[in-house]
Amino acid sequence: MTPSRSSSLMEKPGLADVKSAEVVQEETDAEFGGTEARKRLEKRLLRKLDLSMSIMIVIYILNYVDRNNAGAARLRGFEQDLQLQGTEFATLLSILYVGYILMQIPSNMFLNYIGKPSIYLPVCMMVWGSISILTGITKNFVGALLTRFFLGFVEAAFFPGALFLISKWYKRSELGSRTALLYCGNIISNAFGALLASGILDGMQGKLGRAAWRWLFYIEGSLTIFVAICAIFILPDFPATTRRWWLSEEERRLAMKRMEEDAGVGDENETEVGGHAAGLWLAVKDWRVWWLAFAMTSQVVALSFNAYFPTLSATMGFGPTVTLLLCAPPFVFTAVLAFLVSRHSDKTGERFYHISVPIFGGIVGFIIAICTMNTAARYISLFLMAQSYAGFVVLYTWVSNSFPRPPSKRAVAVALVNAFSQLGNVAGSYVWPSAWGPTYRKSYAICIATAGCAIVMCYIFKLHLTWLNKKLDENEEEKGIKEKGFRYLL
Structure with missing residues (x-):
């Protein structure tokens, strides 16, 4: 409040600002028929978006099923038929992430450029489904x-x-639960993939003269292609480019307005920051992007048990079919927990503790597995390990929250962090050699160290964001702004 303001306003600080904000909001909402009409329109918009985006959960399930089916195939002669020796199986797992790392940033830049995820993502899906089928031959x-x-x-x-797509449609307060739902596709894939694999491997051996593990790749790859064709007609594009029949022009304008209000700048205009090349440069030179990338890499190494989950389940002494069936419950539990944790994180606006507590739970699971070979205890440890994914989901949300605008920078930042973190999968593929089994104590010790490192790095990042929020508070106070603007979520 400046000294020139009247004394009556000084006696009631913020009153004029509140009234001014209400007037501005009413003027903004008038475009959509008033405040109440806008609320109804926004509720309808979110319902339509959620229904459309839900196809991505199915896609992500198949994404990971096609990626991890080698672990299940290993139980039914995959290594023997291909005459794999030494670390060759681990190399097959790790080589996938070389291509995965190389393409993420160019892919997201291209996606941001063409603005048509409803075409681009399903076409890529059809191609990887075809490649999965080829693995079977x-x-x-x-x-x-x-x-x-x-x-x-x-x-x-x-x-x-x-x-990137969901960050273009949902506000920061809505992003956590949607990211959790998406990532539940990853988590459920471990349960669904194990159940599907147990059925195929148990019932398809010798059909048409083919080994069961080959049928595993044929059937899962074909299912991927079918879902990809359906996704072309379901997925939305970006708010500024979508022309879907289920979305009215008024709803599309509201979608763009929501994102503009959430971060103070519209997604559709990038000329002020130099477009896509500038987005790449802004992301690459931002040390926070690299800090989160290293934190996620550490946690990915800690989650490397995922690709070997059937192997770890097998240490309990059951046959191949029962072993695969036992893989499902820990990940069903984790999927539910991840959604609840992320939803609570959105409601409270808190990120760090929602990340660190589940990761710490995973550390407890690793310690139990180190200490005993008791069947019940080891199965409980698998539940604790799996639930650490709940913290990982919130960490993904934190990345999107921490780089809100410009969208070209966010596209690169999200891709760069995710791509770099896949180095953890490359390293993690070699953390579980058969020679360390069946106890895998050295493997669990590595996971404990990397999970602890991830927690520490996230805490330091939280301290940095706290400092940035304090600077934003001071800046607004100097300018006499009473209504808080954008703040980083901690």
């Missing part, structure tokens, strides 16, 4: 290596593209 290590490399090359388009 490989005869040796080299053939499998090539299909796994190109599988990662094409799969790279989906997850960073999906994160």
Whole structure:
């Protein structure tokens, strides 16, 4: 409040600002028929968006099923038929992430440029489904290596593209639960993939003269292509480019207005920041992007048990079918927990503790697995390990929250963090050698160290965002602004 303001206003600080904000809001809402009409329109818009975006959960399930089916195939002769030796199986797992890392940033930049995720993402999905089918006809290590490399090359388009797509439609307060729902596709894939694999591997052995593990790749790849065709007609594009029949022009304008209000600048205009090349440069030179990338890499190493989950389940001493069936419950539990944790994180506007507590729970699971070979205790430890994904989901949301605008920078930042973190999958593929089994104590110790590192790095990042919010408070106070603007979520 400046000294020139009247004493009556000084006696009631903020009253004029509140009235002014209400007037501005009413003028903004008049475009949509008033405040109440806008609320109804916004509710309808979100309902339509949620229904349309739900197809991405199915896509993500198939994305991970196609990526992780090698672990299930290993139980039914995959290694023997391809005559794999030493670390060749681990190399097949890790080579996927080479292509995955290389393509994420160019893919998201291209997606932001064309503005048509409803075409781009399903086409990529069809290609990786076809490559998955080709894995089933490989005869040796080299053939499998090539299909796994190109599988990662094409799969790279989906997850960073999906994160970018939902960040273009949903406000920061809505993003956590939507990201959680999307990532539940990853988590559920471990349960669904195990159940599907147990049925195929148990019932398809020798059909048409083919091994069951080959049928696993044929059937899951074909299912991926079918869903991709359906997704072309369901997925939305960006608010500024979409022309879907289910979205009215008024709803489209409201979608753009919502995002403009959420961060103070519209998504459709990037000329002020130099467009896509500037977005790349802004992301690459921002140390916070690299800090989060390293934090996520550490946590990805801690989650490397995922690709070997059937192997870890097998240490309890059951047959192949029961082993795969036992993989499902921990991830069903994790999917529910991840959604609840992310939803609570959105409601409270808090991120760090919603990340660190589940990760710490995973550390407890690793410690239990180190200490005992008791069947019940080890199964409980698998539940605790799996639930650490709940914290990882919130961490993904935190990345999108922390780089709101310009959208070209957000596209690169999300892709860069996700791509760099996949180095954790490359390293993690070698964390579980058979020679360390069945106890895998050294493997669990590595996971404890990397999970602890991730928690520490997230805490330091929280301290930095707290400092930035304090600077924003001081800036608004100096300018006499009473209504708070954008703040980073902690």
